[in-house]
Amino acid sequence: MSQNAFDQKKASILNEINSPQPDLSPKGSIDELCIPIMELINSHKDMVTTSSCSGRVSVFAEGTKNYNEETKVGGKGQGGRWLFVSHDSTNVIGWLDRLIHDSEVDDIIVNTNDSEDNSKFDGATRYILYKYEPFILHVKCRNFEIASKLYNTSMGCGFRESGIGSNNIVAIRINIKLDTPIGFINEGSNRLAFFVTERYIRLLDNITLTKFSDNAKKIKQLYNKIESDIIQKRDPGNAVEKKLTETKEERRQRKMKEGLERQRLLNETKSNEL
Amino acid sequence: MSQNAFDQKKASILNEINSPQPDLSPKGSIDELCIPIMELINSHKDMVTTSSCSGRVSVFAEGTKNYNEETKVGGKGQGGRWLFVSHDSTNVIGWLDRLIHDSEVDDIIVNTNDSEDNSKFDGATRYILYKYEPFILHVKCRNFEIASKLYNTSMGCGFRESGIGSNNIVAIRINIKLDTPIGFINEGSNRLAFFVTERYIRLLDNITLTKFSDNAKKIKQLYNKIESDIIQKRDPGNAVEKKLTETKEERRQRKMKEGLERQRLLNETKSNEL
Known part of the structure; x- marks a missing residue:
């Protein structure tokens, strides 16, 4: 899998994870x-x-x-x-x-x-x-x-x-x-x-x-x-800690923004391929 | 691990498997x-x-x-x-x-x-x-x-x-x-x-x-x-089928021979390394 194929796959998976639609599991959510x-x-x-x-x-x-x-x-x-x-x-x-x-x-x-x-x-x-x-x-x-x-x-x-x-x-x-x-x-x-x-x-x-x-x-x-x-080890000033202290509403907002960004990237990747 | 290191490791493991000594498992045998x-x-x-x-x-x-x-x-x-x-x-x-x-x-x-x-x-x-x-x-x-x-x-x-x-x-x-x-x-x-x-x-x-x-x-x-x-797929005229139809005594004999052969190979590998 080329670098690019992994990135595209990742964007597509994250897009599904963050979609408001139920997922394919029996329970339908993470x-x-x-x-x-x-x-x-x-x-x-x-x-x-x-x-x-x-x-x-x-x-x-x-x-x-x-x-x-x-x-x-x-x-x-x-x-x-x-x-x-x-x-x-x-x-x-x-x-x-x-x-x-x-x-x-x-x-x-x-x-x-x-x-x-x-x-x-x-x-x-x-x-x-x-x-x-x-x-x-x-x-x-x-x-x-x-x-x-x-x-x-x-x-x-x-x-x-x-x-x-x-x-x-x-x-x-x-x-x-x-x-x-x-x-x-x-x-x-x-x-x-x-x-x-x-x-x-x-x-x-x-x-x-x-x-x-x-x-x-x-x-x-x-x-x-x-x-x-x-x-x-990869990124000593990591941004992850921050995520754990945000409120539910902050998280919702961030996820929405990230989702839109990913959707944009995904569409871009797709149109680049055409 | 070099080709040779794998072969040496394999010979050493097979030697243990075929040894009459109890192995390290609680049961002591295969x-x-x-x-x-x-x-x-x-x-x-x-x-x-x-x-x-x-x-x-x-x-x-x-x-x-x-x-x-x-x-x-x-x-x-x-x-x-x-x-x-x-x-x-x-x-x-x-x-x-x-x-x-x-x-x-x-x-x-x-x-x-x-x-x-x-x-x-x-x-x-x-x-x-x-x-x-x-x-x-x-x-x-x-x-x-x-x-x-x-x-x-x-x-x-x-x-x-x-x-x-x-x-x-x-x-x-x-x-x-x-x-x-x-x-x-x-x-x-x-x-x-x-x-x-x-x-x-x-x-x-x-x-x-x-x-x-x-x-x-x-x-x-x-x-x-x-x-x-x-x-x-590797070796269409495989010799494995034969092993399954041998008698217990035949198997014992074959194992003993194989064990001696492995021991010889192992000793050879070791002395080559010195």
Whole structure:
């Protein structure tokens, strides 16, 4: 990718990020917690963020799966659905109560004690999975040198599952996870049946709160490390600190101005190409 | 790294792999399931495997943790210990019974129902974690070109958490996991207390068996893909297929011969350097 192609790609991505239109993610917008670190990274001329998730809790009901035929690992079948998903730790407590009172859910049995034995569960069982998935960020870099620098900074900061992929895109990943089967979908009755007690689910919720908080600490640590090792080394009188102390309204104004500027640049680049 | 330095490093690594001495892993030897894919990769002159795990189930009791002070995420504190760990799916069923009869474990309460409320659990709680961790393999490549090829092959095969790291080392990773808190260590009594029932643990064990089998399928798939896309493209009359049909004794003989040959090469390289 030529210098110019990277700049054009970056302008186009930033334009999307700053657009008031919903993005392509299920949630349709960038997670609040990601914004400072994304802005920090995007303030560097050789990096641009391409996708992000700040960390989330979810309760997922798997779809129908092919058994005996080749099972697609990681794919959760057709018709799977989220019973609960949130990027916001304040939504964690109470999700089960809200689900129970949700009119679209037929019937829920908590701590099922039917005489069902385990032998009924097999590769085709549609489980209900309780998950915590941490922060993940993809960053496209202008060249391999800066990609390596970002990779090493991330690894050094505890994001031990990071890696460089195709086209100098760095995936920044950490291993703060929960992945717990808590129930299954009873195919006969279409009921949600939980293996575990409400008390155990409240316990998982509490552990999830710790994960959210550990995760936020690690994002802040990574922010500081990228700032000191990559941003400030390049530009000691950096302008990034300023952004963190602006008010919401100031930020809105600045973003609007920056968006217009980027749009202008993008249009310019495009018309130059014609 | 010069051509020669890579060759020397590869010879030294292969020498360790083929040594009868225990390696540095907790288990001290290479997992059976990894051997074919490692041999396949090592048959390519530009790649050498540097570490591997075929996938494993574990039950881990966390050590003491600092609370309120900065918590080290991912670190499980001082004095943590495995209550059970195995790379072999045939050991899964029955681990709890074996643990209960283990004289070194003081006392176990399954499905604890003390009037303890969840509020006693916090960031300092030492949990008992039930985990399944899938296959992971690190491969050092001679250059970025072959590292990229291996990375793309792995990603295309469903190993979506792969990445290239420093020194052209590719980490091949997949997301087939379980990570479930099943109990805690009661600090007062030093007892292991389980939140969940034996029935739930048997259920986790069954899910783990499915994970072992999905994981083995994915390793086989990756083997085939690396063989067809990297090995055979280089050397259409490849000698690898042969290795898979040899008997254990033939393999032992061949390994011994290869080991001696490598030792000779390594000694040669070393004496050339003096």
